[in-house]
Structure formats: C-alpha cells, structure tokens
Amino acid sequence: MMNNSKNLVEMKNIHKCFGKVVALKGVDFQVGNNEIVGLIGDNGAGKSTLIKILSGVYPPTRGEIYIRGEKISNRRYSVRKAHELDIETVYQEKALGEKQSLWRNIFIGRQISNFFGFIDIKKEKEETDKIMKELIGFRGVGVSADSSVGKLSGGERQGIAIGRAMYFNANLIILDEPTAALSAKEVSKVLNFIRKIKESGRSCIYITHHIADTYSVSDRFVFIDRGEIIGEYKKSEISLEEITEKLLMVSAGNSGKEIANEYEKQ
Amino acid sequence: MNMRNNKISLLGSKGFRTYAVVLVYIVLMGIFMITAPRAFLDYKIYMAFLSTIPFSLVMALGLTFVIIAGEIDLSFTSVMAFSGFIFTYIFIHTGSTILAFIASLTAGLVAGFINGIIIAKVKVPSIIATLGTQFFWAGLAVVISSGRSLIINEIRPSFMYRIFVGRIGGIVPAQAAWAFGLAIILGFILNKHRFGESAMFIGDNRDTAKMMGVNVDKTLIQIFMLSGVLAAFASVLLACEMVTWWATQGPGFLLITIAAVFIGGTSIYGGEGTIFGTVVGAFIIGSITAGIVASGVGGFWTQLVVGLVLLIAVFINTFVSRRGR
Numbered sequence: 001m002m003n004n005s006k007n008l009v010e011m012k013n014i015h016k017c018f019g020k021v022v023a024l025k026g027v028d029f030q031v032g033n034n035e036i037v038g039l040i041g042d043n044g045a046g047k048s049t050l051i052k053i054l055s056g057v058y059p060p061t062r063g064e065i066y067i068r069g070e071k072i073s074n075r076r077y078s079v080r081k082a083h084e085l086d087i088e089t090v091y092q093e094k095a096l097g098e099k100q101s102l103w104r105n106i107f108i109g110r111q112i113s114n115f116f117g118f119i120d121i122k123k124e125k126e127e128t129d130k131i132m133k134e135l136i137g138f139r140g141v142g143v144s145a146d147s148s149v150g151k152l153s154g155g156e157r158q159g160i161a162i163g164r165a166m167y168f169n170a171n172l173i174i175l176d177e178p179t180a181a182l183s184a185k186e187v188s189k190v191l192n193f194i195r196k197i198k199e200s201g202r203s204c205i206y207i208t209h210h211i212a213d214t215y216s217v218s219d220r221f222v223f224i225d226r227g228e229i230i231g232e233y234k235k236s237e238i239s240l241e242e243i244t245e246k247l248l249m250v251s252a253g254n255s256g257k258e259i260a261n262e263y264e265k266q
Numbered sequence: 267m268n269m270r271n272n273k274i275s276l277l278g279s280k281g282f283r284t285y286a287v288v289l290v291y292i293v294l295m296g297i298f299m300i301t302a303p304r305a306f307l308d309y310k311i312y313m314a315f316l317s318t319i320p321f322s323l324v325m326a327l328g329l330t331f332v333i334i335a336g337e338i339d340l341s342f343t344s345v346m347a348f349s350g351f352i353f354t355y356i357f358i359h360t361g362s363t364i365l366a367f368i369a370s371l372t373a374g375l376v377a378g379f380i381n382g383i384i385i386a387k388v389k390v391p392s393i394i395a396t397l398g399t400q401f402f403w404a405g406l407a408v409v410i411s412s413g414r415s416l417i418i419n420e421i422r423p424s425f426m427y428r429i430f431v432g433r434i435g436g437i438v439p440a441q442a443a444w445a446f447g448l449a450i451i452l453g454f455i456l457n458k459h460r461f462g463e464s465a466m467f468i469g470d471n472r473d474t475a476k477m478m479g480v481n482v483d484k485t486l487i488q489i490f491m492l493s494g495v496l497a498a499f500a501s502v503l504l505a506c507e508m509v510t511w512w513a514t515q516g517p518g519f520l521l522i523t524i525a526a527v528f529i530g531g532t533s534i535y536g537g538e539g540t541i542f543g544t545v546v547g548a549f550i551i552g553s554i555t556a557g558i559v560a561s562g563v564g565g566f567w568t569q570l571v572v573g574l575v576l577l578i579a580v581f582i583n584t585f586v587s588r589r590g591r
Contacts, residue, residue, distance in 0.1 A: 079477075091477070097470035099537040108467050109479030117460045 007066075008033050008172055008203050009054065009087075014063035016049050016227075023049040024060070025227040031172060036194065036204045038218030040211065040247060046227040047207050051174055054205075055089040056082035088170035090178060095161040096149045103128040103145040106164050127167070136163040136196050155179075155186030162193045166200060173197055174205045179213060191217050211247060215240045223247070283531035286582045287546045290529070290575065294550060298557035305560035313437060317507070319552035320445035322519050323545060324500040326526045327445075327452050328493035330544045333527055334456070335489050336469035336536025337392040341381060342497040342523070343516030344403035349373040350501030351407045354416040354511040363426035371498045377403055378494020382487030408513045415512035418505065431506040441503045446545075448496070453541035465489055469536025525572060526551045529579040550575060 009031040016024040024046050031037050041047045053060050056079040065072040067085050082088070096105045103125045112120045112127070128145035132138035140147075140156045149157060158178045165173045175194070179187045187210070194217045197204045208214050214221070215235075221243060223231040231246065299306040325342050332339045353370035357363060377399065384395040421427045432440045456462035464485045467475035476482050500519075505511050530547030532539025554575065555568045 095474065097467045097474050097537065099470045099533075100466060104463060104466075108463060108475070111460050111463065113460055118454075118458050119460060119463065121458060 006033065006069075007031060008035075008068060010066040010069075011050070011054065012064045012066070014050065014053060014065075015061045016046075016053060016058075017061045023227055024053075026063070027224070027227070027229055029222065029229065031203050031205060032220075034198065034201050034203055035220060036198050036206060036218045038214035038221045039205055039207045039224065040214065040221055040243070041224035042247075045224045047224055048176060049227075050224065051089065051176055051205065051207065054082070055079060055087065055174060086169055086171035087174070088165040088168070088172070089174040089176065090158065090161040090165060091176060096157055098150045099148055101146050101148055102132075102143075102152075102160060105149055105160060106131060106167065110168060131163040131167045132160075135166050135200070136160075136193050138163070153186055153189075154182045155189035158182075158190045159193045162197065166197065166202065170202065172203045172205070174207075176207050177209070178206075179208060179210060187213060211244050212240060215243060282586055283583055284540060284543055286586070287529060287531055287543050287550070287579065290579060290582075291546050291550050291553075294553065294557070294575070298553070298561060302557065302560035302562070306557070311556060311560070313439065314556065315549065315552055316442035317439040319548055320439070320441040321500045321504050321507075322523045322526060322552065323445045323548040324448060324503065325493075325497050325519065326523045326530075326544050326548050327448055327541060328496035329523060329527050330530070330532055330539055330541060331452075331456065331462075331465050331489045332392075332493050333532050333534070334469045334536060334539045335465045335486060336472070337385065337486065337489070338524075339381065339396050339490065339493045340393065340520070341377070341396040341399040341403060342493050343518075343520045344400045344407070345374055345377040345494050345497040345516075346501040346504070346519065347407040347513055347516035348377065348403040349498035350505050350511045350515060351411055351416070351513070353498075353502050354418050354505050355411075357418055357421060358416060361420070363421065363424050367426065367502055370502055371495055374494040374496070374498025374501075375491050376494070377497075378491035379487060381494065382490035385490065386483040386486040404513070404516065411511075411513050413513060415510055417510050419509055421506060421509060427506050430503055439507075441507065444499075444503065448499075449541050449545050456539075456541055461485065461488065466537055469533075469538075471537075522551045522572070523548075525576050528583075529576055531579070531583050533583065534580075547579075 007030045009029075011027065011029040014024050014027040014029070015022070027046070027050060029050060039047050039050070052058055054065070056077050059074045059077060063074075065074070065077070067087070072081075072085075097108065100108070103121075106128050107119075107124045112123050114120070125145040132140075132143075132145070136159050138156070138159055140152065140159075143152065143156065149160070152160065158175075162173060162175070175190075179190050182190065191213060194204055194206060198217070206214055206218060219235055221231075221233050221235070221238065222229060223246060233243075295306065305311050325346065329339055329342065349370040352373045353366045356369050357366035360366070381392075381396055381399055384390050384399070385392045388395075428440070430440055430444065434440055434443060456465070464475065464480045467478070467480055468482055468485060472482060501515075504515060508515075526547035527539070527544050528534065528547070529550055530540065530543030530545070532543065551572060554571050555565070558567050558571060559565055
C-alpha cells in the first residue's frame with residue numbers, strides 16, 4: 001500500500017499502551033526530506049515512546065507507519081529493519097565503546113574485512129579520518145582515528161556517533177536528548193553536527209529540553225503532551241519566546257496560563 | 267601531527283602497560299642473575315622455562331580472550347584433566363596419536379561449548395557456571411579413571427611426540443614453538459580479526475556491542491570454545507612431555523594461569539588486554555619458582571613472591587588506566 005505524501009516518515013494515528021497506561025493517544029507525526037524536526041515535550045509526554053516506535057524498539061499498539069511512502073508492517077518492524085530503511089538512533093549512553101579506538105567504534109559490526117574476517121585496519125583508519133574531517137567537520141584537538149573514545153568530550157562522542165550514522169547512509173538520524181549532560185560549549189558542538197546533517201541533505205529528529213538549542217537548528221517544531229500532539233509550527237510561524245511560553249503552559253498543565261502570566265510579568 | 271598523537275596515546279595506556287610488564291620481567295631476571303648467577307647465567311635454565319611454561323601459557327592465551335570479553339573461566343584446568351585423559355586413554359587403546367589428538371581437542375571444544383551455552387544463553391554468571399563445570403570435568407576425570415594414572419611410554423617413538431615435545435636442534439623444547447606460534451596467531455586474531463574486536467567490545471560495553479550488530483551470544487560461545495580447545499591442546503602437550511596422565515594434573519595450573527593474564531595487563535573490567543602481555547606474564551610467573559629456589563631462599567617464598575608481583579602488576583595497571591581516563 002502506497003501513500004502519496006512526499007514525507008520521509010509518516011506516522012498515523014499511533015497508539016501505544018503499556019498495560020493500562022496509555023503512552024500515546026492517536027499521534028500523527030511526519031518528518032520531511034532534509035528536515036530537522038524539533039520534538040518538544042515535558043518528561044513523560046511521550047517523546048521517547050514515539051521515537052522508540054519509529055526506531056523499531058517496540059511496536060505500536062495501533063496505527064500506521066509509512067517510510068518513503070511505503071507502509072511498514074508493525075509486527076515485523078525492528079531495530080534492524082529500521083537500519084535497513086536508513087533510520088538510525090543515537091543513544092546518549094550506549095553509543096560507543098569507551099576503551100576502544102575511534103576507528104574501531106566507527107566500524108564495529110560493519111568492518112571492512114577480507115574473506116577470512118581480518119580487518120583492513122589501514123582502510124578503516126583512513127575512512128575514519130574522512131568521516132571526522134569531511135562529514136562532521138570534527139575539530140577535536142589532539143584527537144585522531146587512533147584515540148580511544150574515553151579521551152573524547154561528551155560533545156565529541158555525539159559527533160562520532162552522528163558521523164558513524166551518516167557514513168553508513170542513515171537518511172534519518174534520531175537524537176534523543178544528545179545534549180542532556182553537556183556543558184554549553186559541548187552543546188554548541190553538537191548543534192554544529194546537527195547542521196552538518198542538514199547540509200548533507202539528511203533529516204533529523206532532535207529531542208531536547210533546551211528550547212533555545214532546538215530553535216537554532218530545527219525547521220519545524222512539534223509539541224507533544226500526555227501522549228498527544230498539541231501543536232506544530234514551522235520556524236517562520238513561531239518565535240523562540242512563543243515556544244518557551246507554550247512549553248511552560250504545557251508543563252504546568254491546567255494552571256499553565258497562570259504561570260505563563262507570571263512569566264510575562266517578570 | 268597524527269604520528270605524534272599516536273605516540274602519546276601509546277605511552278598513555280596500552281603501550282605503557284606493555285613496557286611495564288617487560289620492565290617487571292627484566293628487573294626480576296636481573297635480580298635472579300645477581301642472587302643466583304650460576305643458574306641464571308646458564309642457558310639451561312631458560313631451556314627449562316621453555317619446557318615448563320608453555321602448558322600454562324597455551325591456556326593463558328584462551329583465558330586472555332575470556333577476560334577481555336569481561337568473563338572468567340575457572341574450568342579450563344579441569345577441561346585439561348579430562349581431555350588429557352581422553353588423549354592418553356584413546357592412545358593406549360588404539361595406538362593412534364592422531365585419533366587421540368582429535369578426540370582430545372573435540373572434548374575441549376565440547377566442554378567450552380557447554381560453558382558458552384550456560385553463560386551466553388542461560389545467562390548464568392561465568393564465575394558460577396565455570397566453577398560448576400570445573401568440579402564436573404575434574405570429577406568425571408577421576409571417576410572414569412578410577413583415580414589411577416595412565417602411562418604412555420609407547421608414545422616416545424611417535425612422530426607426534428617429536429613434533430609436540432621433541433627438542434629442536436636437540437636443545438629447544440618444541441612445545442615452546444607451539445606456544446609462541448599460537449600466541450602470534452591469536453595476537454593477530456585479537457587485534458586484526460572481527461572475532462577479537464567483538465571480544466573487546468563485548469567486554470567494554472555489552473549493550474553497545476549488541477546495538478552495533480555484534481552477535482554477542484555467538485561470540486561468547488566461541489570464546490569459551492577457544493578456551494576449551496586450548497586447554498585440551500595444553501593437556502596433549504603435557505601428557506606427551508610427562509608421558510603420564512593423572513587426574514589431578516590440572517588444578518596446579520589454575521591460579522598461575524589466571525595470574526599470568528592479569529600480570530600481562532589484561533583488564534579485570536574487560537575491554538582491553540594484549541596477547542604479548544600474557545606471554546610475558548606467563549614467563550614472569552613461570553620464572554619465579556625456579557628463581558627463588560636457585561637463589562637459595564627456599565621454596566616457601568614462592569607464593570609470597572608471586573602474590574607480590576601480581577599485586578604490583580595490577581597496581582600499575584589500575585593506576586595507568588585511571589590516569590588514562
């Protein structure tokens with residue numbers, strides 16, 4: 001079954017229940033080609049659930065997913081299948097092996113190896129250099145393909161994980177709170193990596209609590225609250241202040257307006 | 267620029283550890299040359315080392331992979347006892363060294379496979395699983411041999427005896443060549459083969475390895491099979507060298523083999539280690555007893571010195587890896 005929309009990803013009427021808890025109540029969510037989508041919502045709003053369904057971690061209870069217009073079987077969808085469809089998620093904690101070198105981290109599981117399984121180390125190192133320089137514009141001081149991941153800063157690690165996803169042709173890269181544990185300087189590095197994703201013609205879903213960050217890189221913002229999409233805006237339609245205000249209202253639930261008023265007074 | 271960084275990172279952790287373990291060995295040999303010059307300035311003692319160290323070295327090679335993957339194997343000495351029994355028993359009853367050899371290696375592979383299944387599939391922690399199989403294989407060897415030793419003097423004229431434990435050029439024990447050969451091959455596999463890389467990522471961060479497409483369960487089973495087959499190979503070398511098998515041959519090797527791997531710089535936390543370090547570690551451990559006895563201090567000191575060297579080595583490694591981070 002085809003869907004004639006030009007979107008890269010189209011999720012329709014997605015429901016997800018964990019036992020009696022309803023995490024998503026009929027969510028419609030799209031990602032266009034070469035689009036950076038900022039997914040915004042409070043803790044427990046359903047952001048991660050939505051993303052995990054799209055990454056193939058768990059299936060939706062109900063609803064339809066189309067990727068490049070093609071319907072995905074909910075039951076057969078998996079992380080591996082998502083990878084085959086060029087969708088990759090970069091997780092903050094589990095992305096890299098700490099004690100191993102960068103080039104091993106880039107190619108683990110997808111090594112350049114000969115018939116007997118021996119790795120072409122020279123080639124992998126060269127490709128790693130290329131990924132660092134060309135794909136993600138990596139400017140880590142004193143960092144080479146041989147460095148171990150343990151020596152990198154938090155932002156640089158995100159860069160390597162993003163570079164790896166791009167190198168292996170991920171067309172949609174999902175970043176789930178990649179800056180949560182980072183300093184301001186490191187955050188700006190990650191934002192630059194996200195700009196590289198856009199420049200290379202790929203798409204990205206960027207989940208964060210930091211509104212200013214997401215505002216500087218995203219093309220469109222989707223608000224989610226208590227399992228429902230409560231608003232979608234193109235960058236041209238909304239200012240940073242309006243987004244902040246909206247998020248505050250959402251966070252405070254019913255008393256949101258009062259808080260927003262307080263906020264305005266200040 | 268890149269070259270310089272490589273050097274810095276080499277000195278920073280892995281490389282430094284390798285130098286450290288070599289340094290410990292040189293210092294130890296230096297001490298023995300001073301305290302027991304008659305023994306340690308003669309080549310014969312080094313030939314004796316090349317004759318005795320390969321048994322634990324061969325097993326330590328497999329154990330290095332196990333520990334790099336963040337696991338432990340306590341059963342390999344019992345697997346050695348059991349597969350050694352298979353080797354001698356089949357040789358005595360068929361007269362075929364080849365058949366005995368193949369059967370023995372198969373026994374080692376099967377024992378390793380069983381460990382691997384219990385650990386990777388049933389998810390029993392390896393320290394408990396291999397403690398169980400340690401008792402099992404050792405017990406089985408005692409039961410089926412009725413506790414008797416087996417003597418295989420008839421193996422001396424055989425071709426296998428000569429290539430496994432003969433003396434190269436009339437001097438160098440052949441088992442040393444086998445152990446070094448295996449060390450070189452397994453060193454390449456650890457550093458340049460997908461299997462070795464998988465072992466390192468599994469030991470480093472199992473979730474990451476899984477998410478990056480490493481078949482964690484399969485690799486773990488293969489690692490324990492490697493440990494098992496190397497224990498079997500060591501048992502064949504030992505049975506040939508001793509021309510005798512007895513049921514309690516194995517246990518004496520357990521702690522010195524584990525100590526060799528740790529002295530060699532393999533991390534107890536998994537994810538890093540080198541075959542070269544293990545080789546040097548095995549030589550350090552294997553030299554201490556002879557050195558102490560030859561120095562006239564008395565054999566009672568052996569364990570104390572082994573313990574001291576192990577603590578120093580582990581101290582250096584922990585210190586280096588903490589600074590590296």
